[in-house]
Amino acid sequence: MTPRPLMIAMTTAMALGLAGCGLNTASPSKGPTVIARTMVIYTGQEIHKPGWPQYRPAFWSAPAGSTVQLTIISHDSGTAPLMMLQDDKVRGTIGDTEMIDGKAERSVNNQDIAHTFTIPAIGLNLPIPAAPAGHTVTVTAKIRMPQAGRYGWQCMAPCGTSPMGMGGPMVTPGYMQGTITVTPAS
Template sequence: MSKAARFGIVSAGIAAGAALIAFYIVSYLTVTPPVVAATGTAPQVNLTLQTVAAFGHPPHVDWVSYLAENAHGKWVHSTVLRVPANSTVNVTIYQFDTATGLRNPFWGRPRGTAGGTINVDGKTLNVLNPDLASHTFAIPDLGVSVPLKGVADDAKNQCSVAPCSLSEAHTTVKFSFQTGKPGKLRWQCFVPCAAGFPLGFGGPMQSLGWMDGYLEVVG
C-alpha cells in the first residue's frame, strides 16, 4: 500500500472520529429533558421528586439522579420543573440514596423554607446532622437550600434501579418555599456525589436532567 493510500485511510479515520465526538457533544448540549409541572393551582402547588443512587438505565446506568413525578403520577427522568410565580410550592422528596455526608456543615441547616424548617419522616427539624445527608436541593436565586437525609447503609430492601418504589428503603423530606416573579432559575445538588469523578464533581453533578436543573417560574 502506498504512503498516499495509508495517509488517506488515517485521515479518514481521524475525520470519522472527530465527527463522532462532535455528534456526542452537540447531542449533549442540545438534548433538554421534558418539563414537569407542579400539580395544584396557584397560589398553592405541589412538587414531588425522588433521588436515586443509580439511574439503572442507559446512557448512564450508574449515575446518581433526581426524578420528578408528573400530574399523572408517572416518574419522569427530568430536572426541568415548572411552577407558578408568587406562589407557595410544597415539595416532597423521597430519598432512596444512602448518606455521603456534607463537606461543609453550613449546608446542614435548611434555608429559604417556610419557617426555616424541614420535615423528615414526620419530624420537624431546623438543622440536619451533616453526616446523615445524602444530597441537597438548592435554588440559589431564591435562597433555598435543603439537606436531604440519606438511607442507612444497612437498610434492607434498598432501591437499585429507578424509578424507586415507596416499598423500598427511603426517607421522606417535606418543605415549602415561596416563588417570586417569573423567570428561569437554576437549581442543583451541592453534595459532591458523582462517584468516579474527581472530588465527586462532574458527570451527573453538572448535567441537566440528573443532579441539577431549571425551575421555570411562570406568570
C-alpha cells in the same frame, strides 16, 4: 313605556348575568395558591448508570407567588458529607424547616447527608439525609415561589463521579441539577 316592575326585573337579570361573566369585582380574597410537586432521587444502580444518582423530574414549573409543597423521596442510602457546612441547614423555606419522615428539622447532621436541593438565587437549601438501607426517606417543605423567571437548582453534596465527587451527574443537567421555571402569576 315599560312598567316599573318589568324594568327592575330586567335590570336585576342584567346585573346577575354580568356577575356570572366575571365582571363582578367584589369577590372574596383567596390565599396563595398551593402547588404540590414531587421529586424522586434514584440511585445510579436503579437507573443502570452506577455513580450517577438522579432527581426526577429535574425540570418543573410553578406560578410566581404560589406556595409549593415540595416532596422529595430519596432512595439513596449513601452519604456525601458536604464541603461547606452551612449547607447542612434548612434555608429559604416557610419557617426555615423541612419535614423528614414527618418530623420537623432545621438541619441534618453533615455525616448523614446524601444530597441537597439548593437554589442559590432564592436562598433555598434543603439537606436530604441518606435513606435507611432498603428504604426511602421523605423530605417535604413549603417554598414561596419568587418572581417569574428561570432558577437553577443544584445538589451541593459531592455525590457524583470523580475523586472529589463533583463530576458526572453533578455537572450534567437532568441529574443533580435542573431548572425551576416560575411562570407569571395568573
